[in-house]
Amino acid sequence: MKQISKKSALLIGGFLALAGNGTFAAAAQPMSGEQIIQQQCTACHTKTGDASKPYSRISQQRKTPEGWQMTLHRMVSIHQAKISDAERKQVLKYLADTQGLAPAETAGLRYGLERDGNLVENNDPAYAEMCARCHSGARFGLQRRTRAEWDLLVQFHMGQIPTLELHSLARDRPWFELAMNEVAPKLAEDFPFETAAWKAWQAADKPTFAHAWTIAGYIPGKGDFDAVMQVRDQGDDRYALEIAGHYADGRPLSGSGQAITYTGYEWRAALTLDGMKLRQILAANEQGTQMTGRLFMAGANELGAEMVAQRAAKGDHAVTRVMPSHIRQGTRQEITLVGAGLQGTPELGEGVRVIKTLSAGTNRMRLLVEADKQAAVGLRDIRVGQIQVPAMLAVFDQVARVEVVPGESIARVGGNGMPVAKVKSAYRAVGYASGADGKPGTADDIRLGHMPATWTLKAFDETAEQDNDLKYAGTIDANGIFTPGDAGPNPERKMSTNNVGNLSVVGSVDDGGGQVSGEAHLLVTVQRFVRSSVQ
Amino acid sequence: MNTKKSTTRAWLALAGLGLVLSGCHSSVKQAASTASHEYLLTVTRPNQLQVIDTETNRISRSCDIPGYFGSGSIATSPNGRIAYVLSNKWEDIYGFDITDCKMVFSAKQSTEKVTVKTFFSLTLSPDGKELYTIQNPVGKLPDRYQVMQPQLAVFDTSAGFDVQPSRRWPVDRRITKIATLASGEVVLGGADLKAIDPQNGKVRVISKLQNWERGPRWLTPDAFAVSSQGEHVGEYIMPYVTAEFKDDSMNFETADWWWGMSRVDLSTGEVEQLETVPFQFIVFSWVTDPHDANIIYGAFNTLSKHDIKEKKTLAVTDMDHTYYTINMTSDGGTLYVGGTSSDISVHDPATLEKKGSIQLPGDMSTADMRLARLQE
Structure with missing residues (x-):
């Protein structure tokens, strides 16, 4: 367990100040973040004389790693701060650790x-x-x-x-x-x-990260996946990652990466999975047993999805995902449980029977499962050994309604020789069964989870129809990924307007032959020319 | 300013001043019809003053302006010969003789320690001897910014280059376009319309906007102007949008939305404030017809013509693209619609029909499009 102590960092800084910065700079060791601030930032920032807030402007703020990153970027790009990229990273780490936000904040x-x-x-x-x-x-x-x-x-x-x-x-x-x-x-x-x-x-004692973690998430265009992420300590809160796992359809998935933690719980990783460059922005819970956040494409941040990492150290027991999270009455299907410390035969609740265990690992179990014809529609708790997770598997009769997520979304035209790339948008269909009242769209609807869908677009309103937005604003593929049109004025359009548009994204789920559809709203708009880590 | 008579008077007053300066002794009426030539001035990227002959609608000459583009606001001397341009990201002013592009004036408002921006606020005294800007200074301390008091800055136009203000008077924040009354006062387009005497800094309210006293049934107007025009009739228009609510619940959905304006007759100082036409589409700038003060024209995505007495839209035409600004020859014969992109659309005021287009070498962006009546 490590502790971040501003006091000790300051003490070290004070000692170095006494020792003389020049002497230290000449030494082989690179300067610490605190030393760099003392040397490079005090050209403009004054020393306050207050040991608890030693520098003007800097010491009176707390920010996230991204917040400090933006500040440092601005100092270099606008205010002529003379620090190298390596020094900037050192200062970022120091400030995020000593002047960050608590998890609750x-x-x-x-x-x-x-x-x-x-x-x-x-x-x-x-x-x-x-x-x-x-x-x-x-x-x-x-x-x-x-x-x-x-x-x-x-x-x-x-x-x-x-x-x-x-x-x-x-x-x-x-x-x-x-x-x-x-x-x-x-x-x-x-x-x-x-x-x-x-x-x-x-x-507080801070989480540690050099463990095996079971990760589960979704990659747009690829699908749901789960994997084991081995995290190796490289010192200074930096880690090497090795990842091996499977997509939901059984195809293997592997890769590696690097991570750094800030403020004791903010996990930032850059990884390559199956040749795709991805980023993880996760937060560890205060106990350090789980990290949650988002996994997204490095080159297209909008393409991503929520992700969970479950610590899989000795003594950890958890089920984090059930894939798929629904089974129809009277059917037989494979179900994968993802978690840590999985031992024993799973119990999937009343009317749901495990026919066969297809594979049994401590982090992943594949089961052949059958739901009785008479099994009641509703959510089931899952038990595996000492683990019990409530409402993880839904038994349903039919898909009563489909929700397309995100319900409100934005894509941005781009490319076409312009410096700003297109911003896409990605959709998923979430199925619901009617609850006891038999009516969809009421409070007792049962969420079944993500379902495969086919995707189409339509004009959102009359104006969009008149302006023929459907023709110009972009296209959606079989994976629910929308790609907007090219940037720049389009002489074909009224007033040579850009390929902007106001569309509905329609996701249709096949429910035993019948189609059940849901819609989301998509605004295709112009480029964002000023982009920030935190918008 | 409700009659043709008053607008004509306004124009003659301005024309007369120019003639006095140019030493011409012929009558004002004769001068207006024979001894002057009207040019349309604008600024295009990368940073050039374009002098356009309104008879041929062709560019007569292009003058290079120092510094980075922006905002391209223009004020002209009463004799129409000198064009003062706001340049270098809304900070510097350069004056050019439009007959030969010779630079005759420059002023850099910012210093190493204070950044001074001018938000389109540029005008000249009636005699052309003084140039006025509204300065919005922000101090640049080593580790912080410090917002400072905006001020009216007075420059001596005969002082040549790198001119420093000869006087400064404190003014409100949020002032955009300004214009000079025949009395010498400067109209300040801010939260409310005010007028400042540049001799002593005395400020008076001439038309309340943000602080108007119409009660809860009227929405505080959103008044805003980027481009200056109106020299063809001697007017200053501050347009606004407001809503009249059906009841005290202030329901935006059921309210009547209006375009309105505070219109100043620059020769008399008379101000009228009125709702002009129902809000149906966005208009960025307005001009009054020189033959009938009840007729106004507006431009943005559309060019439109309105009767403000009847509160009726008389004609609307879709534009090829968005245009920020509008102006008109002083004989009322031609409408110019420009700004945003690299062309000026030329229209017939009677029908709004497009008569032609002036292609420019670069985008006008936020630049003004102003008339200079050059005394010959």
Whole structure:
């Protein structure tokens, strides 16, 4: 168990300051993040004389690794900070570790880190028109600052974006005065620099990561998968990864990668799976037994899905996934259980029988399963040895409705010789059975989980139909991946407009011969020219 | 400014000032019809002032402007000879003789420690001796920014190059386009329309917008203007959008949405504020017909013609693409629709029919498209 201690880091820094920075810089050892700050950042940032907050602007803020990454990027690209890429990584690590956010402080806003852009937020009205008209709620909600720092953030905005007060929702009100006098004080109250959660996390034992982990997720275009991820410690919170597993259809999957952890729980990995370059942005729970987050394409962050990693160390017992998570009454099918410490014959609940264990590993079990014709429609708990997981397998009679997820989504035109690539969007169909009331779309519907579907597009409304959006805005493939049209004015279109569009994505599930369809809304819009790690 | 008489008077007042400066002794009426030539001025990327002859609709000359493009706002001297251009990302001002592209004036507003931006706010005193800008300064301290008080800056146009302001007066935040009244006061287009006396900094409200007192049934107007025009009739228009609610529940869905404007007669200083036409489509800038102050034209994705007395849209035509700005010859014979891209669309005000197109060597983006009536 490791502890991140700002105090000890400062003590080391203090010692080095006494020893003389010049002497140290000449030595063979690379400088620490703290030393780099002392040497390279104090050209502009003043020393406050306050040991608990030693540098102006820097020491009065806490941010996520991505938050600090953006700050450091800005310092180099706009403010002429003279630090190398290696030094930047050192400073990022140091600041994320010593001035990060506690796990509880990122809860509910992790989508901002996970680069999932298809989420409709419901921001506090106090922030909706001031901050969230440009940013996601996660952008500011994942920062902690002193009151003075929130004030300076307003000043920063005016310096960086001088026309800010002329925007719609700004020019009809005293924007600057509202920002300084009402919003900055509220931010300081809602997202304060000093919190009990951060104090407790600084003092807490931190998770360890050099274990075997069972991972399960979904790769758009490839499908569901599960694998064992072996994590080897390389020192300084860096890890080497080896991954071997299977897609849901049995095809093998393998790869390797590198990971780093920040703040004791923020896991960031770059990996290559079957030749695909992927990223993991995960958070470990405080016990260090599970990591959750998102796995996505390195070159197309929008293509990804939620992912879970279950620690599979000695004594760990868990079922994290059941694939598929549904079985129809009176049918026989294969089911895969994924988890850790799987031992013994699984029990899948009333009316569901294990006919045969096809393979039995401690992290993965393949079963041939049959549901009785009379088995009641509903969710079943799963038991494997001492593990019991509630409501993991659904028995259903028929697919009563299909939900296409994400329900609201954005894709962006791109390419065509322009510097910004297309932003695609990917969809999945989630099936539901009617509950006891026999009516779909009510509170007692039973979620069956993801189901294979066929995909089509249609115009969302009359305007989209008139503008022939369906012809220009893009296409969807058999895997539910939408590829938008080329960027730039299109002379064929009314007013030579871009290949934008307002579409419905229709996912149809075959339910024993009949088709059950659901729809999602897709806006195909223009490029995002300014991209950030946290939008 | 409801009659033809008043708009004509406004124009004659401005034309007369130019003639006095140019030393011409012929009557104003004669000058207006014979001794001047109207040019359309705009700025295109990468950064050139384009001087376009309104008789031929061809580019007469292109003047290179120092610095990076932006915003391309233009103010012209009363004699129509000098065009002052906002350049270098909304910071510097350069003055050019439009007859030969000779640079006659320059001012850099920013310093090493203070970035000064001007949001389209550029105008000249009635005698052309002073140039006014609204400066929005932000201090650049080593580790922080410091927002400073906006101010009206007064420049002596005869001072040549690297001119520093001779006077500065504090003004409100959020001021965009400005214009000068015949009295010498400068109209400030901010939250409310105000006028400032550049001699003493005294400010008075001339048309309330954000602080209008219409009660809860009216939405606070969203007033905004990027481009300047109106020199063909001597007017300043600050357009706005508002909503009239059916009841105190402020239901946006059932409200009546309106375009409106605060229109200033620059010769008399008279201001009228009125809702013009129902909000049916976006209009970015407006001009008044010189023959009838009740007729206005607007442009964005459409070019439209409206009778504001009857609150009726008389004609609408779809444009080939989005255009930010509009202007009109002072005889009311031609409408120019420009901005955004690299062409100016030429239209007949009577029918809105497209008569031609002026192809430019680069995009106009946010640039103004202004008339210069050159005294010959």
